[in-house]
Amino acid sequence: MAVTATHEQYAAMCDDWRMMEDALAGPRRIRLMGTVYLPKTSGMIEAESLAKSDASPLTPDEARKLYQGYRDRADYPMWVKDSLRTMIGLVSRQEPEIALPSQMEWMEQNATADGFGLRQLFIRVVRALLTKGRKPLLIDIDTSGRPYIATYTAETAPNWRTDDVDGRQDLTLVVFKEKRLRDDSDEFDPQYDDVFRVLDLYEGRYRVRLMDQGGTVLEEEFPGYSNSNRGLPYIPSVFAGTTDNSVDVDEIPLLTMAQSALIYYRLSADYYQSMHYTAHPQPWISGMNESDDIRVTGPMAAWMLPKDSQAGYLEFTGAGIEATRLAMQDQRNAAAEAGAKVIDIGGQESGDARKARQNDQHSSLYSVCVTAAEAIEQALKYAADWMGRNPDEVVFKVEPEFTAQEVDAAMLQILHNITLSGSAPKEVLFDALRKSGFTERSDEELEAMVDSAGPVPTEGV
Template sequence: MAVTSQNEQYAAMLEEWQEMEDALIGPRAISAGGTIYLPKTSGMIEAESLAASDNSPLTPSQAKQLYDAYKRRAEYPLWVKDSLRTMVGLVSRQEPEIQLPNQMSDLLNEATSDGFSLKQLYLRIVAALLTKGRKPLLAEFDDNGKPYIATYTAETAPNWLTSNVGGRQDLTLVVFSEKRLKEGSGADEFNPEYETVYRVLDLIDNQYRVRLLNDAGSEIEEAEYPGLVGGSQSKPLDFIPVVFAGSTDNNPDVDEIPLQTMAKAALKFYQLSADYYTSMHYTAHPQPWIAMNGDGDMRVTGPMAAWMLPEGGSCGYLEFQGAGIEALRKAMQDQQNAAAESGAKVIDIGGQESGEARKARQADQHSALYSVCITAAEAVEQMLKYVAYWMQINPDEVTFTIQPKFSKEEVDAAMLQVVYNIVMSGLGPSEVLFESLRRSGITDKTDEELASLMTTGGLPLPEGVE
């Protein structure tokens, strides 16, 4: 097996992780994805084929402009980014219980290689679990012997294996891909070049081994067998100090992505919007036509130009009727509502329900966010216990726990923020927000009254929604 080999679960999810990454970056990444996210119409494909033939009235550049214009009119909403910010803000109000022995106290404020505190590390894990469903963590020590927790992305952990170790299913191989600055005297300090190397962690004769390999599988540095800190380090670790934090549990298997439904809705909205705004463009710009015998110069047209037709000539406009525009608008609204319902899980834009039914539904729908909070905290605690054991400290002296308690007011405010962002960006109907406000018990005013208040800036919103 080559060092570049990929676990089958990793290979199956790679495309979806890339889609979520682009969804977080927003319009720039989605637009750069080209036909991956916005396929060409059959007319555009035909035009490009025609332009490539001999004696074509179209040049390849002109044919390409058809798709470029189509793509520029499309609109990708920032639902995923806004929802993630809102959800992480909600989680950040929860205070974890942290207990560390004196020898590990520095980790409280400097837990990662880039100087983030334990709570900031926890929030970064929560954000990764919401958007990728996965966050690999590795316990490490720096050159000064200080412990820290190295973090990787879902995409930079291409391979792992588990085997029976002492009667338990434990990790026996983990491969991380890393970017490393290329060495050489000709390196440009203003435009550095990087190469991909592979950090391979495995168990050999029940000893933890660390190797750094290149693409060909050759060792770049001498293999290390990290031992317990202190003394001669003659006792090596008998486990790989890696945790794969997940959205449902912390075993190495790939978990589901909580915000994927919203990302899919945003992408479908983007595709529909390309057709919608192109149709609107055609409606606003009817195609002129002329019919005449003899010579005539009809190259100039517009509201300030007069057409001089020869005798017997006629002219007019071919207007785009746009019979499907309303259907497109309705389909876009459906995606807006799906995104709002996915992100703002406590808001039901459907029919009425009893208080007990709503309470039960809330408990069920918050299970994803609750699970993410719990598994993220458990992952941090496990890493701290690994560090403690490595430093020959009793792991029972380490605690990092959290009991998520989202009050109805906090949840409604956070989830309403998601809907509010969608509506105020012009990508969702105001009626969705009005109904959400009424269901949260904030107001009982009608749509007409709330619409009037919206124009004057007096819309009743919970504290924290802005």
């Protein structure tokens, strides 16, 4: 098997990860992707096909512009990005409980490869889990012998394997995809090659190999404990997930909202295309000879026609416009419900009971915070063990405490953002929130809260 091989779960999720990346990037990226997210109509396909022949009155460029106008009129709402910002603002208020061995205390402020501390790492992991459902972490050692946490994206961890080790299912292979600067790269135009960092257990010892795409080994080492030459008996990598930290791929909490936004985008293209045709009726003239002239006068172009000629407009009635508008409303409601399910609703439950309930709902902001903290704690324990310190001295815990007021403000901010897109009636979205179990308040109570709620902090995004 080649080093470029991918795990079946990775292959199954790649399209969703790519879609989430595009959904977060916003309208410009979505439009640049063209027919990936907005297929051409059959009429546009036919027009472009005919434009390649001499029988068409349109040039190929004019035919292509039919789709460009259709695409440019479509509206992609920023529900995902705005909701993520609101959720991260809520998470950034949480205070992790941190305890480290004295020889590792510096990691609280400088834990990652790019020099950020544990609190910022926690925000990064939560953000990745909300949008990708996965965040791989790897403990490594710098040139001075100090450990740090290297972070990867879901897309750069294409392969892994678990095997039975002493009666447990442990990681025995992890492959990370990286970029390596080419030796002949220009100073102002850097060029990179894809390389693969292969982590495995060789004769019971942790081994790291750097390979090119052909599988040629470029580097190889057997990292050992800092106080001895004894090799590590495990791979010091953790895969943070939304419901647990197993190596299996978890679901993406904001995926449903992203799907609703993209469906809305496609519906809006039809809706605004229909509105465009309605606003610009097609003029027609009949009863004229080729020798007849038309005289136009006045600022709004009154036509002076020859005797016995007629003129008028072909108006687009658009019987399906209202159905399209209602379908767009359905997607706004679906997005509101999706946001309500991700935001933790608080209450008087114990932490274990709440996590069990939220896990039953697949994933939530609460479970994401808990599993993110657990993943970071496990990575720090690996670092402590690698340095010859007691892993039991490591603590990194977050017990999310979202007050009712904070959750209400966050959810109403998300609701407000979705309402602004297309001026959706608030009453319809309030009903969606009640159906999702987020609230039992009346329309009047929720309306008052919307009017009084201030902006939600967005630090950490």
